Amino acid sequence: MLAGIQIIVLLTFSPLFVGIITKTKAFLVGKKGQPLLQPYYDLLKLFKKDVVYSTTSSPVLKIAPLVGFSTLLMSFLLFPLFGKAPLHFEGDIILFAYLLALGRFWALLAALDVGSSFAGMGASREATIGALSELAFFVGLGVLAYSSDSLSLDSIFLWKLGHSAWQPVFLLLFATFFLLLLTENSRMPIDDPNTHLELTMIHEAMILDYGGVELGFILYRSTLKLFLFMTFAVSLLWPTLLSFSLASLVFLFFKIAGVAVGVGIVESTLARIRLLKIPQFLIANFMLALLALLVALSTGGN
Amino acid sequence: MEWVLIGIMLTAFVTLGSGRLSNCIRAVALQGALLSLLVLLPSHSFSDSHHVFLATISFLIKTIAIPALLAWSLKQAKIKQEVDPTISLHLSLLWGGILLVGAFSGAKVVSLPTAPFPFLIIPVAITIMFVGFFLLVSRTKALTQVIGFLILENGIFLFGITLIGEFPLTVEMGVLLDLLVGVFVMGIMIYHINKTFDHIDTKALTLLKDSE
Numbered sequence: 009m010l011a012g013i014q015i016i017v018l019l020t021f022s023p024l025f026v027g028i029i030t031k032t033k034a035f036l037v038g039k040k041g042q043p044l045l046q047p048y049y050d051l052l053k054l055f056k057k058d059v060v061y062s063t064t065s066s067p068v069l070k071i072a073p074l075v076g077f078s079t080l081l082m083s084f085l086l087f088p089l090f091g092k093a094p095l096h097f098e099g100d101i102i103l104f105a106y107l108l109a110l111g112r113f114w115a116l117l118a119a120l121d122v123g124s125s126f127a128g129m130g131a132s133r134e135a136t137i138g139a140l141s142e143l144a145f146f147v148g149l150g151v152l153a154y155s156s157d158s159l160s161l162d163s164i165f166l167w168k169l170g171h172s173a174w175q176p177v178f179l180l181l182f183a184t185f186f187l188l189l190l191t192e193n194s195r196m197p198i199d200d201p202n203t204h205l206e207l208t209m210i211h212e213a214m215i216l217d218y219g220g221v222e223l224g225f226i227l228y229r230s231t232l233k234l235f236l237f238m239t240f241a242v243s244l245l246w247p248t249l250l251s252f253s254l255a256s257l258v259f260l261f262f263k264i265a266g267v268a269v270g271v272g273i274v275e276s277t278l279a280r281i282r283l284l285k286i287p288q289f290l291i292a293n294f295m296l297a298l299l300a301l302l303v304a305l306s307t308g309g310n
Numbered sequence: 311m312e313w314v315l316i317g318i319m320l321t322a323f324v325t326l327g328s329g330r331l332s333n334c335i336r337a338v339a340l341q342g343a344l345l346s347l348l349v350l351l352p353s354h355s356f357s358d359s360h361h362v363f364l365a366t367i368s369f370l371i372k373t374i375a376i377p378a379l380l381a382w383s384l385k386q387a388k389i390k391q392e393v394d395p396t397i398s399l400h401l402s403l404l405w406g407g408i409l410l411v412g413a414f415s416g417a418k419v420v421s422l423p424t425a426p427f428p429f430l431i432i433p434v435a436i437t438i439m440f441v442g443f444f445l446l447v448s449r450t451k452a453l454t455q456v457i458g459f460l461i462l463e464n465g466i467f468l469f470g471i472t473l474i475g476e477f478p479l480t481v482e483m484g485v486l487l488d489l490l491v492g493v494f495v496m497g498i499m500i501y502h503i504n505k506t507f508d509h510i511d512t513k514a515l516t517l518l519k520d521s522e
Binding site: 176288291292303305 | 312320327399400
């Protein structure tokens with residue numbers, strides 16, 4: 009029941025927040041911008057189209073989008089959106105991290121599979137970025153596990169209900185996860201989601217050979233992933249409400265819309281970092297997570 | 311207070327990771343401002359003239375006088391804005407992380423009394439001193455060495471304010487004055503090195519010879 013609601017909320021609302029980000033960016037540069045529901049129209053258009061495969065590709069190309077999509081849905085089920093998470097057991101933060109990594113791995117395989125040089129270049133960049141951003145991700149999860157004394161996402165986020173969220177540790181963690189959100193979803197300072205210049209793009213370069221329904225699935229997955237990361241980051245400061253009701257849905261909506269506006273502002277005020285500087289950005293983020301860990305350790309949890 | 315301490319730590323990391331001299335100067339100025347704020351934070355310190363005086367003087371020197379002097383010599387020397395470190399900025403940041411871990415585990419061992427301040431002040435002070443040392447050895451421009459020296463001094467200052475009750479004011483004043491004079495001398499030196507050699511790379515100083 010709860011799992012169903014959680015999946016429905018994820019599937020129906022996530023493109024809306026991409027719309028909010030685009031709208032914010034358009035507003036800040038003084039444009040009217042796309043309609044708020046444009047991501048839905050784009051997805052619908054793609055889902056109506058046929059698929060064309062390159063002659064050099066193997067079945068990996070066909071499997072990858074489905075693996076990516078399903079691992080993301082699985083990892084979302086581990087996250088407590090309303091009260092308890094639909095799936096939870098001790099140690100599921102490891103599963104959560106690896107499900108996301110599995111999706112990335114298959115995306116890399118698919119990019120290498122078609123044998124296009126641009127896709128391969130995109131894959132190599134994605135692998136570099138992934139390797140460095142997972143450092144910060146794991147340290148961040150470690151801090152959460154340490155300060156809540158549990159290894160399950162469910163109890164980590166519910167534990168926060170009884171405590172003040174506005175401690176240095178959590179603000180540092182929020183900063184870490186916000187930067188991770190920008191990195192993992194190829195947002196502005198790392199990768200420009202709008203660019204289609206092959207030499208600079210990362211995520212877009214990997215999916216050049218996709219079209220139709222499968223491209224739809226990949227884009228849908230990236231909106232879902234954005235939603236997941238925004239929820240994760242914002243739940244560190246504003247914990248989830250205990251039960252599912254209209255109020256908790258509205259609360260969730262405003263929380264995430266707030267982050268979406270924040271992402272929009274960050275994206276329109278920052279310039280893209282040079283490709284060579286990206287590892288430095290990610291190492292700085294890792295340092296932030298490390299600082300959070302040490303502060304948590306020295307203040308003795310909570 | 312923990313917020314201010316974490317802010318001080320983060321400004322030290324900004325100087326480690328940033329590639330532009332003016333950003334480093336700004337970060338050091340901010341660090342000085344946070345330090346002087348920290349002096350005022352324990353309760354009753356507003357009524358204590360010792361604290362207020364120290365905070366005002368260190369704000370004037372660390373946030374206004376020295377950064378202005380550095381910015382002035384940056385402008386006078388007409389050098390490139392880049393830091394050019396001998397250890398790359400990525401590695402500098404990673405080294406920062408290692409120093410951070412070392413400082414936190416070292417602080418557990420030492421366990422000094424920090425009375426009005428949180429325990430965090432000791433690891434922060436140690437990290438900042440280490441970062442200052444690291445900047446001194448890993449950057450070649452004279453200006454960045456001054457910045458490293460300043461951060462090192464800020465770390466010592468942090469140690470010092472845990473003892474503020476027993477410390478006579480004159481000692482603190484003396485340290486601050488020394489610092490200001492030191493930076494003055496370095497500013498003049500930067501100007502002269504630049505005038506003589508067209509750059510302020512201290513590596514070249516080993517080549518100094520008597521003129522033939």
